[in-house]
Amino acid sequence: MTEPIIAVERLTKRVTDSTGTLTILHDIDFALARRESVAIVGASGSGKSTLLSILAGLDTPTAGTVRLDGVDLFALDEDRRAAVRAAKVGFVFQSFQLMANLTALENVMLPLELQGRPDARQRAAAMLERVGLGQRLGHYPRVLSGGEQQRVALARAFVVEPELLLADEPTGSLDFATGETVMDLMFSLNRERGTTLVLVTHDRGIAARCDRQIRLEAGRLMLPAEAV
Numbered sequence: 688m689t690e691p692i693i694a695v696e697r698l699t700k701r702v703t704d705s706t707g708t709l710t711i712l713h714d715i716d717f718a719l720a721r722r723e724s725v726a727i728v729g730a731s732g733s734g735k736s737t738l739l740s741i742l743a744g745l746d747t748p749t750a751g752t753v754r755l756d757g758v759d760l761f762a763l764d765e766d767r768r769a770a771v772r773a774a775k776v777g778f779v780f781q782s783f784q785l786m787a788n789l790t791a792l793e794n795v796m797l798p799l800e801l802q803g804r805p806d807a808r809q810r811a812a813a814m815l816e817r818v819g820l821g822q823r824l825g826h827y828p829r830v831l832s833g834g835e836q837q838r839v840a841l842a843r844a845f846v847v848e849p850e851l852l853l854a855d856e857p858t859g860s861l862d863f864a865t866g867e868t869v870m871d872l873m874f875s876l877n878r879e880r881g882t883t884l885v886l887v888t889h890d891r892g893i894a895a896r897c898d899r900q901i902r903l904e905a906g907r908l909m910l911p912a913e914a915v
């Protein structure tokens with residue numbers, strides 16, 4: 688048996704502030720096989736974005752482990768965790784998180800430059816072309832529409848052809864046709880490069896295109912009805 692790309696065990700996330708302690712994720716277990724596509728679904732506030740951030744090593748759990756390609760992410764120090772992430776993970780944030788002082792092209796070039804790739808500019812430009820932004824290379828995020836910013840964020844995540852692509856509501860700001868184009872691009876990465884996809888989505892059509900669905904309810908993982 689090959690090792691799963693992601694193995695999550697007994698993952699719990701709690702936050703404490705002046706109003707008390709909130710458990711955002713309760714004791715979550717699951718594993719994802721390579722090349723799998725999975726939709727994380729659930730109501731607003733159920734913990735989807737928090738789970739995705741922890742899978743990427745961008746947020747830390749209170750308890751439990753996440754193994755990425757066999758590596759225990761939270762046994763690493765932050766620098767090593769960032770290096771694993773840069774090598775293997777593409778992440779699309781719900782709020783895009785583009786660098787305001789960089790153009791669209793420079794935003795997409797950034798992860799390639801971190802990998803020291805000499806062809807960063809050409810590859811980034813080609814990926815922006817594929818998401819329909821070939822005419823927006825020199826624009827800064829503040830002059831781009833929400834959907835355009837989302838596509839820059841998607842291009843930045845796709846361009847390194849990551850082993851694992853984590854995307855938080857990747858079509859939330861897109862019209863139907865543009866959303867379809869972006870989803871087709873994601874699923875073609877999945878088919879052609881074997882990229883594992885984890886998508887948070889409220890869109891049933893997108894969830895249905897994935898191999899399976901994981902449902903969160905108030906921070907707990909619900910098994911699909913047929914598995915109960």
Ligand SMILES: Nc1ncnc2c1ncn2[C@@H]1O[C@H](COP(=O)(O)OP(=O)(O)OP(=O)(O)O)[C@@H](O)[C@H]1O
Pocket residue numbers: 702709711729730731732733734735736737738781
């Ligand atoms: N740092 C934090 N401090 C306090 N509460 C937090 C923190 N991060 C998340 N939460 C709370 O945890 C819950 C889950 O948040 P999360 O963003 O993961 O939800 P979500 O499922 O992605 O929701 P949505 O569909 O609206 O994006 C929410 O109630 C949120 O307010």
Ligand SMILES: [Mg+2]
Pocket residue numbers: 735736737781855
């Ligand atoms: Mg969210």
